Amino acid sequence: MSDVLISPSILAADFARLGEEVRAVDAAGADMIHVDVMDGHFVPNISIGPIVIEKLRPYTAKPFDVHLMISPVDAYLEAFAMAGADIITAHPEAGPHFHRTLQVIRKLGKKTGAALNPSTPADVLDPVLEELDLILVMSVNPGFGGQKFIDSQLRKIEAIRQKLDRANLKTILEVDGGIVPANAQAVIDAGATALVAGSAIFGKGADRYAAEIAALRGR
Secondary structure, three states: OOOOEEEEEHHHOOHHHHHHHHHHHHHOOOOOEEEEEEEOOOOOOEOOOHHHHHHHHHHOOOOEEEEEEOOOOHHHHHHHHHHOOOEEEEOHHHOOOHHHHHHHHHHOOOEEEEEEOOOOOHHHHHHHHHHOOEEEEEOOOOOOOOOOOOOOHHHHHHHHHHHHHHOOOOOEEEEEOOOOHHHHHHHHHHOOOEEEEOOOOOOOOHHHHHHHHHHHOOO
16 A cells, blocks of 8 residues: 555645645655635535645645635636646536646646546546546545545446556546545555545644554555
8 A cells, every 4th residue: 555645635734824734744744735625616615715825835845736626617727727736626517618627727737637526427537538647536525524435436436447447547546535544445445546634634733644644555
């Protein structure tokens, strides 16, 4: 499991000291920093916008893995790219022409991602599979942290892994929602190559971050 990428979700971090939290998980061994952007429309919560990402950018050189849970999404892609996002992940349901959304992200010089809600089938990605740098499988319904992992998503992860392997694609297969050390191995075994974790890392003190990240890697 040691090769799995860990992307701590700052949604679970202490927002009063967000820059320091980002710096701490960077030092603790995070591979990416996961940023959840929610608009109160596409999902029932509101989080942060481009200006926060811009202010956090100096705190780490690690990639910002930005998950846009906003609709319509296209009008905001440039703002997040300019703010410092490295990977921009959108939902196919968040705009009328998802292929065009991916083209815009690529034109902005960023890596492309597609996020699938628990009820969104894997086959939705078939027409754009080769356009993706990252696929994010939501293993909870997006909008809030601290939810329990939805076991049925393991089958979706397996199905996507088979699609990627058949096409000989090196796309990152990321899973977000309810990830803890107790289920991380099952998610990896299903085919994931990256794990997003919020509550499993943050909230226990910065001196615990390295141990929590190592536990997700099975060390």
